[in-house]
Amino acid sequence: MRIAVLISGSGSNLQAIIDACEKQQINGDIVAVISNRPNVYGLERAEKASIETVVLDHKEFESREAYDSALMEKIDTFTPDLVVLAGFMRILTPGLVQKYKGQMLNIHPSLLPKYQGLNTHQRAIDAGDKEHGVSVHFVTEELDGGPVVLQAKINILPDDTADSLAKRIHQKEHIIYPLVVQWFSEQRLTMEEDNAVFNNKKL
Numbered sequence: 084m085r086i087a088v089l090i091s092g093s094g095s096n097l098q099a100i101i102d103a104c105e106k107q108q109i110n111g112d113i114v115a116v117i118s119n120r121p122n123v124y125g126l127e128r129a130e131k132a133s134i135e136t137v138v139l140d141h142k143e144f145e146s147r148e149a150y151d152s153a154l155m156e157k158i159d160t161f162t163p164d165l166v167v168l169a170g171f172m173r174i175l176t177p178g179l180v181q182k183y184k185g186q187m188l189n190i191h192p193s194l195l196p197k198y199q200g201l202n203t204h205q206r207a208i209d210a211g212d213k214e215h216g217v218s219v220h221f222v223t224e225e226l227d228g229g230p231v232v233l234q235a236k237i238n239i240l241p242d243d244t245a246d247s248l249a250k251r252i253h254q255k256e257h258i259i260y261p262l263v264v265q266w267f268s269e270q271r272l273t274m275e276e277d278n279a280v281f282n283n284k285k286l
């Protein structure tokens with residue numbers, strides 16, 4: 084399976100997926116890492132693993148549509164079976180989402196459907212939640228609203244801050260994201276009519 088990974092930052096999830104490919108837990112290879120920001124650490128991680136990198140800087144485009152159509156063209160040159168959003172901090176246009184429907188995954192640091200959007204850790208603390216977590220989901224037109232495949236939970240402790248939560252959540256991310264990519268690579272996971280289907284069962 085050919086995987087394209089889109090990033091905007093440090094790429095620790097990218098690293099977890101690189102490692103799982105190298106250990107052959109994932110039945111596939113990352114064929115490209117594309118970043119909308121130059122000089123981010125995730126690009127270095129890809130280069131170290133001899134993966135082709137592309138920087139497509141959103142600042143060089145006039146509109147979201149123009150950027151996404153260039154991005155789509157770029158992604159297509161790699162003919163991926165799966166597009167993995169790993170900290171890609173952009174809202175996608177409907178055209179881009181449609182194009183890779185059922186072939187695009189995202190990781191979002193909350194127990195979806197709670198806290199779509201940004202600042203999820205602080206929002207969980209402010210709401211007085213006892214639990215917090217992270218979700219891997221298929222991407223649909225609704226921001227952070229596509230069908231959830233897998234979640235991991237942690238307890239919120241009395242002296243937790245947004246930073247301490249982010250740290251513990253990251254550790255969970257690095258477990259669940261490669262696992263979901265693995266399931267997809269084994270063709271055990273699909274999206275059908277906006278539902279995630281695992282081993283022929285609707286999730």
Ligand code: GRF
Nearest residue numbers: 092093094095096170190192
């Ligand atoms: C993660 O917290 C992920 O949940 C969010 O963006 C962050 C990416 O981190 N979507 P990294 O670049 O993989 O380290």
